[in-house]
Amino acid sequence: MTAHEGLRADRIRVTGPSGRVVLDGFGTHAKPGRVLALTGPSGSGKTTLLRALLGCLPPGLRLAAGSVSWRGRPVPTGRAGRRWRLTQVGWLAQDPASTLYPWQPVLDQVIEVLADRGATGTAVRAEAATLLERLGLDPALHTRTPGRLSGGQAQRAALARALAGDPPLLVLDEPTSGLDPDCARLAAEAVRRRRGDPSRVTVLVSHDRRLVGDLADEVTEIAAVAPLRDPAITSRRTGTPAVLTVHGLVLDHPAGGSPLLTADLTLHVGELVALLGPSGSGKSTLLRALAGLHAPAAGTLLLSAADTTGPLPHPASERSRAQLRRIQLVGQNPRDELNPAHRAVTAVARPLRTLAGLGRAPARAQALRLLSDLGVDAEHAARRPGRLSGGQRQRIAVARAVAPGAAVLLADEITSALDAATTTRLLDLLDRLRADGLAVLLATHDLDVAARADRVLRLSAGTLHEQDVSAHP
């Protein structure tokens, strides 16, 4: 009987460095053949609980009381624990692409996992290739390193590593937050296939109530999840003047051949435009090209808000300060948006000095004021990114971008690593900045986020189509 107990935690208490209690008296049970969901908002301790269950709490945290058992035996720690996780646990982490080795082709990384989970012989290579193809990665991409894949493609490769060899325990940490809908569907399918097999246990950490309702047999709620704001109440803007006009932009494919995409688009003052499209379709590249970080093959950009005449130069290095401050980009990964060595206030004050020409003290004061407007108090503003949450980091990154007086904000998946409540707060923040005239072009996978946009542009097969918002699901 105990051999079929699955993963069980009894009254566990996790304490921090100074004895501060992070989780207390927590019990949960993932039964064989069933799917357990752990839900709760950002900061409620989902990831900590998950790490406690897997016996790998980060340094500084420890299991002070209670027990965690896998199939009736305590979960091993230290070296034995690593061995156990390698052979028994498929783990799709919260930021899955960052768990890939940067310098190794993705196919080899999947083969390695299969070998760890006991696969031998010549068929392993074929098995790994089949798995990657089933998840939508062409054979041509298998020999690439993660850096040469798009964000979504790298996430698929990480999913393949988690699913390889059908591990006895599968753990998915926020599978829908960063994946495009297709890839999220693949992950959900994999979970569904495991259901009912008594030798397989699945744990799902998610704030996505739709996914949890769809997949989970049991739900352990850590704290209530704040609902997304009803998109119907968002006002839609029309009739404001154009701020950025893009004519006949052509971006070449890095591998050559036919162009990656061609685009014509106009952004109006105060508008939120969502940019949707499958992974690898070139959303990030388009935003980078507009920001001047990627050279287009052809096309003109007109930025009417800049105090200059004529089209915007393509490379950022040739743009004037007035042009640079008007169009800014925020990226998708809160881990690397902010310099680990700089305090939040320093990061926001810097562009005020270089682009807006303020002195040291006024720049600092204005940075603090802006941060507090955006919900980052003085105490947090004095912290370095290592001691800030993902949502706070993204707010600081947005503050840094808009601080010198941006008219256009290019936002590349800025909500993808955040939970629903934090996403809502970040979008509310953008709404407030838009009330002052900021235009936002937001690349996203999340249909709930796109539902708040004034307009939706869909990028597919290399062209941009305007999508009718009223028909949007």
Added chain:
Amino acid sequence: MSRISLALAAVLIAVTLLGPALAPYDPAAPVIAPWQASSSGHLLGGDVLGRDVLSRLLAGGRHLLVLSLVSAGAATLVGTLGGLAAGWGGSRVLATGADLLLAVPVLLPALVLAVALPGDAAVVVATVMAGAPLTLGVVRDATAGVREHGYVRAARLRGERTLAVLLREVLPAVAGVLAADLGLRFVTALQLASALAVLGLTDAPATGDWAAMLRENLAGAALNPAALAVPALLLALLSLAVSAAAHAGLRHAFGTGDSW
């Protein structure tokens, strides 16, 4: 563990720097019979010329320490500049040059240099030759790793010049790795300085240094073992303490404490 090693390193460095002022006798003048065993007036006995071993130990660390620090600093500086250039520009030339330098066994050029240059200069140059290529590789990879990060991109989008991006954004982000690397270069420098001093190729001050004491007192090891054993022990301890502190810095640099 790391705290103990840091404390040990701090005590050793303090004693080494303040030592000459604490010495009970003139470290350069004979005060007892050569190789006399330890007694109440002379805790560690006398050396080859009858000088007080304890006084010479207290006086003999500063030269080695300062020389090793200067050498390590020079190696890290050269390696960091090269690493930033190689990692930012993506050119293979610097990295290939560094790899070629690494293939040379370091004692060979060190010995040649010690004959051609003043001993201390030879230690600095040899440490740079041996250490800078390693630092260059580390800094190059760290720089290439942060090149595409959001904060570097943000700096380019506010029109910062390359040098400002490197100094303000890249260098602070890799500072932890650099601090650890400096510790490792110090150990290399100390080993080189000791090796050349044992061979009698450096210009040790008249008050002696720990490595020179090994050479001087080898012949009297049976009469006063302390004159040989204690300087050897101090050399080993200094290098252990600094490398342990460097490893603690390395763990800190890779941010295992930076949890989500």
